[in-house]
Amino acid sequence: MRLIDEAALADITLGSTVLGSGGGGDPYIGMLLAREAIRRHGPVPLVDIEEVPDDANVVFIAGLGAPGVLIEKLPRAEEYVRVLRELERLTGQTFAYVCAAEAGGLNAVTPFTTAAAAGVPIVDADGMGRAFPELQLVTPTLYGGRATPMVMADEHGNVMYLTSATNAWAEAYTRAAVGASGANAATALYPMTGAEAKERLVHGAISLAEDLGRTIREARAAHTSPVAAVLAKQRGVLLFTGKVEEVERRNERGWTIGKAHLSGLDEYRGRRMTVHFQNENLAAERDGQVVATSPDLIMSMEIDTGEPIPAEEIRYGYRVAVVGLPCDPRWRTAAGIELAGPRHFGYDMEYRPVEEMSR
Amino acid sequence: MRLIDEAALADITLGSTVLGSGGGGDPYIGMLLAREAIRRHGPVPLVDIEEVPDDANVVFIAGLGAPGVLIEKLPRAEEYVRVLRELERLTGQTFAYVCAAEAGGLNAVTPFTTAAAAGVPIVDADGMGRAFPELQLVTPTLYGGRATPMVMADEHGNVMYLTSATNAWAEAYTRAAVGASGANAATALYPMTGAEAKERLVHGAISLAEDLGRTIREARAAHTSPVAAVLAKQRGVLLFTGKVEEVERRNERGWTIGKAHLSGLDEYRGRRMTVHFQNENLAAERDGQVVATSPDLIMSMEIDTGEPIPAEEIRYGYRVAVVGLPCDPRWRTAAGIELAGPRHFGYDMEYRPVEEMSR
The missing domain is CATH 2.40.390.10 (CV3147-like)
Structure with missing residues (x-):
């Protein structure tokens, strides 16, 4: 376990744009939100996936933007905590760890907002090792992992809880819902156990983003x-x-x-x-x-x-x-x-x- | 309380097309489904709204069709029971009565499927006294009644539970979701107490549909x-x-x-x-x-x-x-x-x- 402070967050943000592979959404706004949460609540513990107990519950946190909205409108921290709490309330489970769905782009940093504000650690992993445009395109899908039960919360106060027949259906419903909301939405999805997380996720994805960000920063400083x-x-x-x-x-x-x-x-x-x-x-x-x-x-x-x-x-x-x-x-x-x-x-x-x- | 059998259901179906005011969806398919449920589980108790205890929980049952789907594809009884059971599970409340959202068109009869299969009575009332094309257009909205928490279930096995900021948001989310499903969907919405139902609903709406249906049938028989x-x-x-x-x-x-x-x-x-x-x-x-x-x-x-x-x-x-x-x-x-x-x-x-x- 180590603590992610503002400086580390900056490196993760820069590195996430490399892993974004041209997409994943601009992490800048997400970084501002996460930085604000870290300033308010303190640094966020980043735990190695091997430190997560097999029977603990882990969940992805990710933001979804209605087309064209994200860059104009700052999402709120409130929804990033609400999705976790509502998922806990509706499933009756406790999620002691959150995790990035994608270490590429915006969603490399959105979980830090949840983690800081809700006081839970982030697992050093993700479900892609990059960015992808659809929520079923994650490594857990390859193991039969289910996107749902999931929660989506928008800035208007609407909260959707979904159990879907397939992960592709979760994508279709969520995409339609975020379109209807005309806003940003926070999601908590792919609930899994620690044991499943170890098997299914890309280990060290957040550290990799940080490492790439640091590499770029240091090369710039050294004029290499x-x-x-x-x-x-x-x-x-x-x-x-x-x-x-x-x-x-x-x-x-x-x-x-x-x-x-x-x-x-x-x-x-x-x-x-x-x-x-x-x-x-x-x-x-x-x-x-x-x-x-x-x-x-x-x-x-x-x-x-x-x-x-x-x-x-x-x-x-x-x-x-x-x-x-x-x-x-x-x-x-x-x-x-x-x-x-x-x-x-x-x-x-x-x-x-x-x-x-x-x- | 009286029992609605197949013959009464036929009159309600015919009368509902008058109250449909040109819309509301063709009740024929819904009637087939309800008739099948009545044949299987027996006649459905229709209770006067004054018989409902003030502290009992009542909920609307309604079907929503993705455009062009309903007339081609028979919805399944399963989803009409699932929405009630899921709403109970997720809210922790028991709904001892179901009710039609609209006595006009298809949704005059869809609650009978739920009622017969789940073994709960139907309240003789609705939220419109007619049909309308949007789910916020119901008399409970005039009293500040909330469409959510609500559940929607489609034939693919997807289940959405929604808490919305306003009834218009519930409409927007539900419409988007049913569009994404490309299928029929059953909904349970506008949970309310018996006391609220008495204040907010159109009393006797199901009896009215039945009465109109009987009136037309008898006039036809009498060549008037x-x-x-x-x-x-x-x-x-x-x-x-x-x-x-x-x-x-x-x-x-x-x-x-x-x-x-x-x-x-x-x-x-x-x-x-x-x-x-x-x-x-x-x-x-x-x-x-x-x-x-x-x-x-x-x-x-x-x-x-x-x-x-x-x-x-x-x-x-x-x-x-x-x-x-x-x-x-x-x-x-x-x-x-x-x-x-x-x-x-x-x-x-x-x-x-x-x-x-x-x-």
Whole structure:
């Protein structure tokens, strides 16, 4: 167990944008909320997953935003505590630990608000090792883990408690509900035991986000390359270095969908890359050849600062390194590829590990 | 207390289509389900609202259909019991009585399925004295009654428990959820005490539906006019007799919205009528003058048989009597008109009681 203070939270926030793989939502607002909660209630204990008793109850905390709302409106800490308390009240169980559903983007930091305000520790793990756009796309789904019973609370005071037939149904209901609310919503979902958490979750995901954030920060301070440091830290692959020439982007069902087209710089001069995104970056083609796909992580990082550029913000003129990072091994199983591979998102591509494919 | 058997259920079903005011959903499928439950479990006790103890708990049972689904797919009795049991489990209360939310259309009969299968009596009342297209449009709303906690269960096995900030939010969440389910859903909502039920509900609404159904059936058998009999029974007003010339109808947000244009017959020869509908018939204009609006009931009945013609089925060639029936007095208060009058539905019209307006 160690305590996460404001400084550690800042590193986690920065690192989460790398694990966001182009999506996951801007963690900035979530960080402000978590920082406020830490200032008010003190640092948050982050516990190693092995420290969690097998019979303890753990639950994911995550925020969901109605399209376009999150960046304009600060969510409230109140809902992030309410979802935990309502889940406890309605299930009759006590949840002694909370956990991030995704260590990528906004939801890497939202659980800190719950943890600080409710006085419970955070488990150093997540259900993705990255970010994904649908709530069934988590490693517990691969083990038959259930998203529900879950609670969703919006800022208007509406509270929904759901038991769903499948995790895909939980996604459908929750997405519809957050759309109806027209607001941000906090959720507590995937209740599981400590034993299940140890088996099903990506261990050390929060520490990884922090480590990546620290790596970028230190490289910036030392005037070395943050991109190179991230690649070294994560056995990542440099897929391309180039300038954004054109972005095709449309909003559909509240998703940011499209392609970014890049022309090469340096050793990639004269070559081209297309990055396909649906909230997250999901596939990269270099000179017409697929070099990386989901569930591996694909991230555009600004060449000099290493700043990860989200798919919804990338635009003409950005000079970026496109990097591929290996996903958690569980995503590389047949079930993992079926759940979250390129075909799930409608791309007619075969998944192969990024480190092989990009050779 | 008296027992509702198959024959009484048939009269209630027919009468509910009058109270449906052009909408409320086709009760035929709901009747089949309720009849099956009565055959299996025996007749259902219908209790006068004055017999309900003040401290007993009462709850509305209603079905909601995703657009276009209900007529094709038989809902299951299972969900109509599940919503009651889940509400009891999650609130820790026992509901000894169920009640119809609306005595018009489908939801006049859906509570009979719950009542027969769960072995609880039905209260002879409803929350409208008619049908309306939104769940906040009930008389309990006029008293500050809350739609939630409520439970919704669909045929896929998904169960949603909602506590909402307002009844309009309950409507928004439930509508979104039933849309996501793509299926029928059963709901248990507006939990209230016996004392509240006595104050807030339209007394005798189920008996009224039965009475109207019996009136039409007996008039048909006696070869007298069912339309005249219904008008006499309910102090109704004949607004028009005519032939349907044209129907403008569109589907929007799952609602059937439009106008039916009629040319006069008999004493109305040479005159014209337009009936405006949004699921239910909501306003009638005769020769350009408004002669009836919601919350009063407006119904097109086939001239010879007295068969009520729903707004979604009315078409060229139908020969109908358009009748206006006075709504429950509570709808005629300022609050009632604000909640469910013509302006709520976007019509720039003033409400006046149909018996005055049509003079």
